[in-house]
Amino acid sequence: MTRYAPEVLTAFCTDVLVASGVRQPVAATVAASLIYADVRGVDSHGVLRLPIYVRRVREGMVDVEREPGIIEDRGATALLDGGNNFGAYVGQKALDLAIERARRHGVATIAVRRSNHFGTAAYFAEQAAAGGLIAVIVSNASQTMPPTGGVRPFLGTNPLAIAAPSGGVSPFLLDMATSQVARGKIIAAARRGEPIPEGWAIDAAGQPTRDAEAGLAGAVLPLGGAKGYGLSMAIDILAGVLTGAGYGPYVRNMYEDWDNPQDVGHAFILIDIAAFMPLSSFVARMREYLGLLKTEPRAPGVAEILFAGEYEHRLAEGTRESGIALSPALVQELAVLAKDLAVAPPVPIVTPLDLRGAAAAGS
Amino acid sequence: MTRYAPEVLTAFCTDVLVASGVRQPVAATVAASLIYADVRGVDSHGVLRLPIYVRRVREGMVDVEREPGIIEDRGATALLDGGNNFGAYVGQKALDLAIERARRHGVATIAVRRSNHFGTAAYFAEQAAAGGLIAVIVSNASQTMPPTGGVRPFLGTNPLAIAAPSGGVSPFLLDMATSQVARGKIIAAARRGEPIPEGWAIDAAGQPTRDAEAGLAGAVLPLGGAKGYGLSMAIDILAGVLTGAGYGPYVRNMYEDWDNPQDVGHAFILIDIAAFMPLSSFVARMREYLGLLKTEPRAPGVAEILFAGEYEHRLAEGTRESGIALSPALVQELAVLAKDLAVAPPVPIVTPLDLRGAAAAGS
Numbered sequence: 001m002t003r004y005a006p007e008v009l010t011a012f013c014t015d016v017l018v019a020s021g022v023r024q025p026v027a028a029t030v031a032a033s034l035i036y037a038d039v040r041g042v043d044s045h046g047v048l049r050l051p052i053y054v055r056r057v058r059e060g061m062v063d064v065e066r067e068p069g070i071i072e073d074r075g076a077t078a079l080l081d082g083g084n085n086f087g088a089y090v091g092q093k094a095l096d097l098a099i100e101r102a103r104r105h106g107v108a109t110i111a112v113r114r115s116n117h118f119g120t121a122a123y124f125a126e127q128a129a130a131g132g133l134i135a136v137i138v139s140n141a142s143q144t145m146p147p148t149g150g151v152r153p154f155l156g157t158n159p160l161a162i163a164a165p166s167g168g169v170s171p172f173l174l175d176m177a178t179s180q181v182a183r184g185k186i187i188a189a190a191r192r193g194e195p196i197p198e199g200w201a202i203d204a205a206g207q208p209t210r211d212a213e214a215g216l217a218g219a220v221l222p223l224g225g226a227k228g229y230g231l232s233m234a235i236d237i238l239a240g241v242l243t244g245a246g247y248g249p250y251v252r253n254m255y256e257d258w259d260n261p262q263d264v265g266h267a268f269i270l271i272d273i274a275a276f277m278p279l280s281s282f283v284a285r286m287r288e289y290l291g292l293l294k295t296e297p298r299a300p301g302v303a304e305i306l307f308a309g310e311y312e313h314r315l316a317e318g319t320r321e322s323g324i325a326l327s328p329a330l331v332q333e334l335a336v337l338a339k340d341l342a343v344a345p346p347v348p349i350v351t352p353l354d355l356r357g358a359a360a361a362g363s
Numbered sequence: 364m365t366r367y368a369p370e371v372l373t374a375f376c377t378d379v380l381v382a383s384g385v386r387q388p389v390a391a392t393v394a395a396s397l398i399y400a401d402v403r404g405v406d407s408h409g410v411l412r413l414p415i416y417v418r419r420v421r422e423g424m425v426d427v428e429r430e431p432g433i434i435e436d437r438g439a440t441a442l443l444d445g446g447n448n449f450g451a452y453v454g455q456k457a458l459d460l461a462i463e464r465a466r467r468h469g470v471a472t473i474a475v476r477r478s479n480h481f482g483t484a485a486y487f488a489e490q491a492a493a494g495g496l497i498a499v500i501v502s503n504a505s506q507t508m509p510p511t512g513g514v515r516p517f518l519g520t521n522p523l524a525i526a527a528p529s530g531g532v533s534p535f536l537l538d539m540a541t542s543q544v545a546r547g548k549i550i551a552a553a554r555r556g557e558p559i560p561e562g563w564a565i566d567a568a569g570q571p572t573r574d575a576e577a578g579l580a581g582a583v584l585p586l587g588g589a590k591g592y593g594l595s596m597a598i599d600i601l602a603g604v605l606t607g608a609g610y611g612p613y614v615r616n617m618y619e620d621w622d623n624p625q626d627v628g629h630a631f632i633l634i635d636i637a638a639f640m641p642l643s644s645f646v647a648r649m650r651e652y653l654g655l656l657k658t659e660p661r662a663p664g665v666a667e668i669l670f671a672g673e674y675e676h677r678l679a680e681g682t683r684e685s686g687i688a689l690s691p692a693l694v695q696e697l698a699v700l701a702k703d704l705a706v707a708p709p710v711p712i713v714t715p716l717d718l719r720g721a722a723a724a725g726s
């Protein structure tokens with residue numbers, strides 16, 4: 001594995017996107033979202049996605065010129081047309097609007113059509129929590145999961161993020177796919193050539209599989225059966241049916257469909273805590289809540305009971321120090337991308353150990 | 364099993380509550396919520412709960428006089444004090460307000476503190492969907508589930524309901540506990556003396572169990588591990604921390620705590636579809652969506668792919684015809700209640716088969 005400083009990878013991603021014809025503010029937002037995921041150890045939504053993002057631009061599947069625009073507006077609600085720009089950029093515009101509207105009305109719902117893969121939902125949810133809001137953010141995604149009783153992908157692993165300020169260093173930050181696991185984790189396992197645990201996926205014939213590639217060819221299973229199926233469909237209704245975006249089969253696969261834009265939809269529901277109680281009171285209540293949680297008796301081998309987002313937050317502190325580790329295959333893929341676009345490749349972190357190794361090799 | 368017409372049981376529940384000192388409109392709403400659950404086959408939230416509801420009133424744990432009141436109001440948002448009245452009644456007041464506010468602002472969030480067990484969340488969600496709204500309704504509940512890494516109950520099985528009009532006879536209506544199963548189903552199994560499937564619960568020592576009573580003494584497990592844990596806590600934050608209600612250990616157990624009101628909290632997030640597109644367009648999109656779903660290839664033995672709420676809706680059609688079946692133990696419990704309160708017991712449905720049996724016995 002090769003390690004990179006987050007700032008270095010952010011700058012590299014931005015440069016690559018700009019060299020692909022993406023405007024600077026769009027490129028910077030997409031890069032920030034990708035590196036945010038890598039820093040938190042969510043590599044499935046990190047720089048791993050840069051090559052496919054660039055290819056979508058090259059093939060004319062993403063419209064990097066068009067600004068998202070409001071097409072319905074009732075104050076506390078608005079419907080945005082994403083203009084088929086990058087999901088992270090469209091999502092950021094929607095989030096900014098949702099924050100402004102939630103502060104004015106106490107609650108806001110911004111629905112988005114004609115968008116693309118928006119990366120990790122936590123990227124947006126954490127910003128809302130930092131602003132004193134509770135965020136419920138959903139997106140649909142292309143088909144990867146069968147409905148209960150079905151045998152082939154019909155629904156996406158439609159993610160749900162819920163965040164709230166905690167009064168501590170890490171916000172409460174749940175960011176979950178409605179699958180037993182995130183499809184990105186199966187992609188990452190396939191990339192590493194590793195098997196996947198039982199119960200994650202079925203193969204193309206509808207049979208359980210532990211082969212990551214076979215799972216990608218088949219279907220990821222919904223979280224806990226009918227509940228995950230229902231939750232995924234509820235998100236598709238909010239993010240797809242209500243917004244005028246694609247839903248079910250009409251959300252196009254970013255990796256496989258080169259004839260159509262993805263037409264992903266999102267919904268941002270933000271609640272201003274101050275409309276219910278002073279933020280300081282809320283935060284004091286959260287502190288007490290988490291204090292109680294931390295003192296609960298633990299199962300053998302469990303050092304600490306963590307709340308949603310806490311593990312990733314700690315990982316992020318470490319990653320900012322030690323850098324983001326990328327696999328040799330990904331490093332190679334990024335090098336090809338850099339060469340193609342005449343962008344300087346990212347400079348890795350050189351550790352004392354690397355220097356000793358290099359000295360030994362050179363001697 | 365003895366069968367009763369839904370109207371007969373509704374009238375009986377209302378009479379019992381009124382005889383317990385509950386005002387008519389409160390009693391009627393609570394009864395409607397209980398029988399709604401029984402009609403849909405969700406017996407864990409049905410008339411099974413009437414005896415404990417009555418006992419809570421008798422012991423002064425529910426304040427049946429106090430009307431819910433608005434204590435914060437910003438138009439699209441409001442905070443209700445439930446006044447420690449019955450959850451179904453408080454919930455109905457919150458729902459009515461949420462519908463009115465969502466129609467005016469496009470979205471509304473009504474948060475509720477100082478309430479009680481509000482029955483099945485579907486009762487409220489279905490009303491919202493019937494009114495052309497999308498509903499996201501949550502409530503917290505007393506401690507039944509350990510956090511991931513914990514060994515004893517800390518969180519409730521905090522339910523989540525999401526509903527939307529479908530354009531068909533049954534709305535899309537997801538009503539799920541954030542546990543692997545609803546605690547009520549373990550209560551029902553214990554009442555029937557039946558074992559529970561593996562993975563539903565741990566016993567008081569933190570070990571997996573298939574004994575329903577042992578599971579009730581221990582803890583129900585969260586849905587799919589960390590995801591269900593995170594979801595349950597997110598609901599506790601929305602319904603408990605944000606509202607000023609109890610959360611975690613401060614939501615009191617309806618069956619065990621006779622010193623304190625439950626202090627349950629709820630949150631009703633309603634979205635007016637008309638703020639995004641004409642309801643007719645939304646419904647047309649839902650119809651197409653569900654049409655696609657219904658034609659998906661099915662696993663062996665699956666006659667039809669159903670969406671959330673559809674099974675319960677069909678069951679309801681059957682129950683309205685054939686009546687609600689109650690177990691001998693519950694019939695006996697209701698008879699005792701009726702006698703105590705000098706209320707006429709409910710008259711069961713007499714079938715031709717019963718008449719033949721009676722004739723044979725009499726001959």
